[in-house]
Amino acid sequence: MTTAPHIDTSLLLVGSVPLADARAVFVEASRELGARARRLPDGETGVRSNWIAWQRAAFAAVPALQLSENKEREYQLFPPFTLRRDNAIADVKFGPLGFAREAIASYAVFREMKSRGDIGAGVRFQVALPTPWAPVYSFISYAWQRDVHSLYEHAMLDEVAHIAAAIPHAELSLQWDVATEMSWWERVYPAPFEDVEAGVIDSLVRLLAAVPADVDLGLHLCYGSMNNRHWKEPADTTNLVAVANGVAKRLDRPMDFLHLPVPQNRDDATYYAPLARLELPKRTELYLGLLHLDDGVEGAMRRIDAARPYAKHFGLGCECGLGRRPPGSIRQWLSLHAEVADRIQSAKSVGVAP
Numbered sequence: 001m002t003t004a005p006h007i008d009t010s011l012l013l014v015g016s017v018p019l020a021d022a023r024a025v026f027v028e029a030s031r032e033l034g035a036r037a038r039r040l041p042d043g044e045t046g047v048r049s050n051w052i053a054w055q056r057a058a059f060a061a062v063p064a065l066q067l068s069e070n071k072e073r074e075y076q077l078f079p080p081f082t083l084r085r086d087n088a089i090a091d092v093k094f095g096p097l098g099f100a101r102e103a104i105a106s107y108a109v110f111r112e113m114k115s116r117g118d119i120g121a122g123v124r125f126q127v128a129l130p131t132p133w134a135p136v137y138s139f140i141s142y143a144w145q146r147d148v149h150s151l152y153e154h155a156m157l158d159e160v161a162h163i164a165a166a167i168p169h170a171e172l173s174l175q176w177d178v179a180t181e182m183s184w185w186e187r188v189y190p191a192p193f194e195d196v197e198a199g200v201i202d203s204l205v206r207l208l209a210a211v212p213a214d215v216d217l218g219l220h221l222c223y224g225s226m227n228n229r230h231w232k233e234p235a236d237t238t239n240l241v242a243v244a245n246g247v248a249k250r251l252d253r254p255m256d257f258l259h260l261p262v263p264q265n266r267d268d269a270t271y272y273a274p275l276a277r278l279e280l281p282k283r284t285e286l287y288l289g290l291l292h293l294d295d296g297v298e299g300a301m302r303r304i305d306a307a308r309p310y311a312k313h314f315g316l317g318c319e320c321g322l323g324r325r326p327p328g329s330i331r332q333w334l335s336l337h338a339e340v341a342d343r344i345q346s347a348k349s350v351g352v353a354p
Helices: 022-036 053-060 099-115 133-139 142-166 180-185 196-209 238-250 269-277 296-307 327-349
Strands: 007-012 039-041 065-067 081-083 124-130 172-178 216-221 257-261 285-291 314-318
Touching: 007 022, 007 285, 007 327, 022 039, 022 099, 022 327, 053 065, 053 133, 081 142, 099 124, 099 142, 124 142, 124 216, 133 142, 133 180, 142 172, 142 196, 172 180, 172 196, 180 196, 180 238, 196 216, 196 238, 216 238, 238 257, 238 269, 269 296, 285 296, 285 327, 296 314, 296 327, 314 327
Parallel strands: 007 314, 039 124, 124 172, 172 216, 216 257, 257 285, 285 314
Antiparallel strands: 065 081
């Protein structure tokens, strides 16, 4: 048996947790995870429960846009909006998108619970945001995506500014969810620019750079979870590493954490080997989303063993958010986080690999 210096017992909830409301999420997550979760999301409950679906209303509210007759691809919930014939792109104007409103309301609950000691003193309030391309690519027709994106991105960054103005930076963690861009990088769907890699990195760096430098900042790279399925199963972590390295090289402010997905059936060295090429700043925490309820603690330990030779240090999480999981399963999911962390801690205490 070997020593186990690599595995952290810190835990990350990616974002969505389908409980009744933010208070329920904070109560359950704090109870099960304790101080090992350095950040707590509000669960994206209520109207936000299906990730970006609630943003469709923001596009429907723009008079210059109208609904198309047909969907443009399979992995799309609705036919997209397009520009009305008698309007120009300058007529497209977004109002408040709602992210700041929801975050500020949830933070009030977080602050109240923290003041009573129900949430640990060092825990941050985590706000997970989709990149602007995710709603635009889902809800706008191909012909108008680049034009509308610049307008929607501006509105999204206004939301970020309002969040940062209302919530103390020492209490705040902001995570960008990157799914749509990964589908372009993997050549699953057509990108709205010719140089896919440059376009993706430019877009992500612009978003991360807009977050104040003293706000905890993270990146969740994602392969989608509609119907609890990816739009593509990643061959290995090569493209995840390429995106993370591309962003890290260009970013002038700190990136505090990075979350990468791990499919349940990947306990082979091939999947993890590209992690050896990750070039992250020392302060950036790596989280591997290798927890799966179907095979529980033992499956997680197999995937941890497979990752250990290639990742110097990593914490643990689920592959994606839990928003599409049955609410009745959430306590089991949270318990799984704690049980795996306990197994690792127990092994560390006697100086052996778990």
